[in-house]
Amino acid sequence: MFSGQLLPFFDPRKFADQGLEMKGQTSVGELPRLADFRGAENESVDVALQFGRNEDGKPSVEGTVSAHLTMPCQRCLEPVTYQVTASVNLVMVWTEKQMKALPEHQEGYMVTADEKMPLSHLLEEELLLAAPLVAMHEQCPNPLVKEQASAADDVVKADNPFAVLAKLKSQQE
Ligand SMILES: [Zn+2]
Secondary structure, X not given: OEOOEOOOEXXXXXXXXXOOEEEEEEEHHHOHHHHHHOOOOOOEEEEEEEEEEOXXXXXXXXXXXXXXXXXXXXXXXXXXXXXXXXXXXXXEEOOHHXXXXXXXXXXEEEOOOOOOEEHHHHHHHXXXXXXXXXXXXXXXXXXXXXXXXXXXXXXXHHHOHHHHXXXXXXXXX
């Protein structure tokens, strides 16, 4: 069992055979495909994965990957942060054929490198799948629409010829 700092790679067959547990933390900044989800702070990514063999004897990995992901709110464009937790339940496969042969309820994970499979790929993929499709504050802290509307009001007031006239009149009196 590994704790604390995560290993950057995993060996799918060996880890499955040994029933290894991988527990630790990395950060969103360490995962290049999550660059768009990085907040002001380099949020941590918590990883708890258990390698083993599933009921069919296939090499598998299960557990959770969780992180705070930040993305722009669709309404006000200010960042909104989500606690994203991905439940991992994957059967590791080496070929397309193995992938297609999996029963419907099993999700395959294609292993592209023996011994040194980058852990970051798995973490990125699982977090991206679990991330919300549309990000939005429940209540926008600083609604952009409102601000634009009041700014537009000011412009109208300034350009209103009657307002200018009234001002001139009051100056003459
Ligand atoms: Zn918002």
